Amino acid sequence: MSKRNAKKAAKAARKHPKLFITLAVIVIIVVIAALAVMYVKKIGPFKVQVPPDPPAIEGNEAEIVSAELSIHFLELGNKYTGDCTLIKCGDTEILIDAGSRQNSATTIKSYIDKYCTDGVLEYVIATHAHQDHIAGFVGTDKSGILYQYEIGTLIQFAQTNATSAIYKNYLAAVEYAQSNGTTVYTAKQCWYETDGAKKQYYLDENESISMNILYNYYYDNKTSDENDYSVCMLLTQNEEGKEYNYLFTGDLEEHGESYLVDMNELPEVELFKGGHHGSYTATTEKLLKAIKPKNVAVCCCCGTTEYTTNANNTFPSQAFIDRVSVYTENVYCTTLMIDYKAGEYTSMNGNIVFYYDKGLKLYCSNNTTILKDTEWFKENRVWS
Numbered sequence: 001m002s003k004r005n006a007k008k009a010a011k012a013a014r015k016h017p018k019l020f021i022t023l024a025v026i027v028i029i030v031v032i033a034a035l036a037v038m039y040v041k042k043i044g045p046f047k048v049q050v051p052p053d054p055p056a057i058e059g060n061e062a063e064i065v066s067a068e069l070s071i072h073f074l075e076l077g078n079k080y081t082g083d084c085t086l087i088k089c090g091d092t093e094i095l096i097d098a099g100s101r102q103n104s105a106t107t108i109k110s111y112i113d114k115y116c117t118d119g120v121l122e123y124v125i126a127t128h129a130h131q132d133h134i135a136g137f138v139g140t141d142k143s144g145i146l147y148q149y150e151i152g153t154l155i156q157f158a159q160t161n162a163t164s165a166i167y168k169n170y171l172a173a174v175e176y177a178q179s180n181g182t183t184v185y186t187a188k189q190c191w192y193e194t195d196g197a198k199k200q201y202y203l204d205e206n207e208s209i210s211m212n213i214l215y216n217y218y219y220d221n222k223t224s225d226e227n228d229y230s231v232c233m234l235l236t237q238n239e240e241g242k243e244y245n246y247l248f249t250g251d252l253e254e255h256g257e258s259y260l261v262d263m264n265e266l267p268e269v270e271l272f273k274g275g276h277h278g279s280y281t282a283t284t285e286k287l288l289k290a291i292k293p294k295n296v297a298v299c300c301c302c303g304t305t306e307y308t309t310n311a312n313n314t315f316p317s318q319a320f321i322d323r324v325s326v327y328t329e330n331v332y333c334t335t336l337m338i339d340y341k342a343g344e345y346t347s348m349n350g351n352i353v354f355y356y357d358k359g360l361k362l363y364c365s366n367n368t369t370i371l372k373d374t375e376w377f378k379e380n381r382v383w384s
Contacts, residue, residue, distance in 0.1 A: 053294040053295075053328055053329075053330060055295075055329075055330050055362065055368070055370065056295060056330070056354060056360045056361055056362035057359055057360065057361045057362070058361065058362060058363075058368055059353075059355060059357065059361030059362060059363045060363060061353075061363055061365075063355065063357050063361070063363075064115070064353055064355050064363060065115065066357075067088075067355040067356055067357045067361075068089070068090070068209075068237075068239075068356050068357065069087075069088070069089050069209060069237055069355060069356040070087070070088045070115075070353055070354070070355035070356070071085065071086075071087050071235075071246060071271065071353065071354045071355070072085065072086040072087070072088070072111070072115075072351060072352070072353045073085055073273070073297045073299050073332075073334055073351065073352040073353075074086065074107075074108060074111055074299075074334070074351055075107070075334050075335055075347060075350060075351055075365075076099060076100045076101075076104040076107055076108065076136070076335075077103070077104050077106070077107030077108075078100060078101055078103060078104060078107075078343075078345075079301060079304070079306075079337065079340060079343045079344070079345045080099070080100035080101055080132065080301070080304075080306060081099075081100060081132060081277050081299070081300045081301050081304055081306060081307075081315060081335075082097075082099020082100020082101070082104065082131075082132035082133065082135070082136075082299065083096070083097040083099050083100075083127070083132065083133050083250070083251075083273075083277070083299045084096070084097050084098050084099055084104070084108055084136060084299070085097065085248065085273065085299075086111070086112060086115065086116075087211075087235065088115050088116075089203040089204055089209050090203070090204055091118070092122045092123075092203045092204070093112070093115065093116045093120070093121050093122055093123075094121070094122065094123040094124070094125065094203070094211060095112070095121050095123075095124045095125070095145065096124075096125045096127065096233070096248055097125070097126065097127055097133040097134070097136075097250070098126075098133070098134065098135070098136030098137045098144070098145045099131070099132040099133045099134070099135055099136055099299075100131070100132045100135065100136070101131070101132075101135050101136075102135045102136070102138055102139050102140045102143075102144070102166070103139075103140060104135065104136040105135075105136045105137075105138070105139030105140070105143045105144045105145060105148075106139075106143060108136050108145060109143070109145065109148055111351065112145075112149075116149075119149055119150055120149065120150045120151075120152065121145070121149045121150070121151050121152065122152040122153070122203075123152060123153050123154075123155065123201065123211065124137075124145070124146070124151050124153070124154045124155070125154075125155045125156070125231055125233060126154065126155075126156040126157060126170070126231070127157060127230040127231045127248075127250030127251065128157045128160070128226055128227060128229045128230045128231070128250055128251060129157060129160040129161075129162035129164075129167045129170070129226060129229070130162075130226055130227070130251065131164065131166045133250065133251070134166065134167070134170045135166055137170055137173050137174075138166065138169045138170055138172075138173050142176075144173055146173040146174060146176060146177045146182075147173060147176060147177075150180065150181070151177045151180075151182040152182065152183070153182070153183045153184075153185065153201075154174065154177060154182050154183070154184045154185070155185050155186070155187060155190055155197075155213065155231060156174070156184065156185075156186055156187070156231070157186065157187065157229045157230065157231055158186040158187050158188035158189075158216075158218075158219040158220075158229065158231075159218065159219070159222065159229050160226065160229060161224070161226055162226065183196070185197040186219075187213055187216065187219055187231040187232075188219040188220065190213040191213055191214075191215050191219060199212060199213045200212050200213075208237065208238045208239065209235070209236070209237045209238075210235070210236050211233060211235055212233065212234045212235070212236060213231065213232070213233055214232040214233065214234055214260065214264045214266075215232075215260075215263045215264055216228075216229075216230065216231070216232050216252070216256060216259065216260060217256065217259035217260075217263060218256055218259075223255070223256075225253055225255075225256075227250070227251035227252060227253045227256070227276060227282075228252060228253050228255060228256035230249060230250025230251050230252045230256065231250060232247075232248065232249045232250065232252060232260060233247075233248045234246070234247055234248075234264075234266070234267075234269075235247075235248070236267075237356065239356065243267070244270045244356070244360070245267045245268070245269040245270060246269060246270060246271040246272075246354075247266070247269045247271070247272045247273070247291055247293075248273045249273070249275050249282075249287075250275075250276075251275065251276040251277070251279075251282065252275055252276070252282060253275075253276065253281050253282050254281060254282065254284050257275065257282065257283075257284050257286060257287040258284070258286055258287075260287065261286050261287055261290045266287075266290045266291050267291070268291055268292040268293075268294075269291045269292070269293050269294070270293075270294050270295060270354075270360055271293065271294070271295045271296070271297065271354055271360075272291060272293035272295070272296050272297075273296075273297055273298075273299065274296050274297065274298035274299075274300075274316065274320065274324075274331075275287070277298060277299055277300040277315045277316070278298040278300050278315045278316025278317060278320045278333070279313075279315065279317055279320065280312075280313050280317035280318070280319035280320060282320075283296075283320050283323060283324060284323065285323050288323055288324065288326070288327055292327050293324075293327055293328055294328055294330060295328065295330040295331075295332070295354065295360075295362075296324055296328060296330065296331045296332070297332050297333075297334075297352045297354070298315070298316050298331065298332065298333045298334070298371075299333075299334050300315035300316060300333055300334065300335065301315065301334075301335040301336065301337040301340075301345055302314075302315060302316065302333050302335065302336045302337060302348055302371075302376050303315075303336065303337045303376060303380060304337040304340055305337075305340045306340060311380065316331070316333060316371070316381075318381055318382065321371075321372075321381050321382070321383065321384065322384045325372075325383055325384045326384070329370055329372060330370055331370060331371040331372070332348075332349045332352050332362075332364065332368075332370065332371060333348040333349060333371055334347070334348060334349060334350065334351070334352060335347060335348055335350075336348040336376055347365065347366035348366065348371075348374065348376070349364040349365075349366055349367060349368065349369070350364050350365030350366030350367070351364065351365040352364050
């Protein structure tokens with residue numbers, strides 16, 4: 001700017017000070033906005049850094065037996081990925097699924113017997129008709145869970161496309177349980193509370209802990225994806241004026257999770273059983289945004305090539321990690337695959353047990369190392 005123009009500008013500023021200040025502020029705002037756009041384009045969108053939730057208090061095995069509530073994610077005694085979750089509330093036991101193969105039944109029974117001393121499982125939930133969730137109910141030579149225990153109420157999937165041999169054997173096991181007094185409902189009957197079924201079952205005398213069957217769109221509608229028929233359950237605990245929630249969705253996939261969020265009032269949860277063993281097709285952003293889990297337990301063999309040879313998609317997948325990492329670092333996995341073809345595997349965290357004893361505590365039969373701090377993770381995954 002020339003001296004003459006500078007003098008004119010100074011004279012104009014003295015003559016119209018408010019206008020000059022307004023123009024100056026506008027120029028500054030425009031410059032800042034332009035710099036901000038350049039910065040975002042260079043490094044990506046801004047993210048608010050939220051301090052991670054601290055891990056559950058590290059507990060010990062001796063406390064679990066007398067705990068008010070305990071949730072156990074079991075290893076299944078072979079190289080295959082599968083689900084089996086034992087929930088204990090006082091003298092009431094709930095078993096959700098019994099994978100991964102028929103020979104897992106012996107391993108499952110041995111574990112259950114440490115905590116269920118009366119031979120009665122008050123509730124059993126079979127989420128859907130895949131082998132890695134129901135084979136242990138059948139077992140071999142009637143060693144399965146439905147043959148070995150007195151079952152109070154069995155809640156199972158409302159629909160299925162299954163025609164497999166293991167599904168037919170499962171139906172025979174259910175029929176056997178019914179002949180011995182088991183009441184069998186579908187999740188659809190529970191949701192609509194028909195034929196004596198209920199959507200909410202209290203597990204203790206004080207009615208402070210409840211098992212709540214959630215609505216799944218695919219209780220009423222058909223799908224080609226068997227996983228989306230999964231029974232979904234929310235366990236709710238009221239303790240000293242505070243509510244704790246624990247969510248179990250079987251192998252529910254993206255479409256099922258979307259409906260689950262839309263059709264239920266989902267709370268934030270202390271614990272989420274990672275959807276579909278940590279697959280890239282489940283545990284979607286829509287569900288995570290609703291439940292904001294503080295802890296996630298994944299029933300899988302980390303790195304298994306049972307279903308895919310794509311390294312990023314083996315359980316737990318990189319996409320699962322990318323989404324979960326926004327909400328919590330506290331991710332735990334049961335088992336680690338060493339060599340699938342050779343049948344070699346070992347424990348990652350081992351049997352994972354979250355239990356309530358004056359606060360939420362964690363005990364694992366192998367270690368309580370969070371997933372992102374394991375050697376397998378460092379070699380195979382990236383923490384977002």
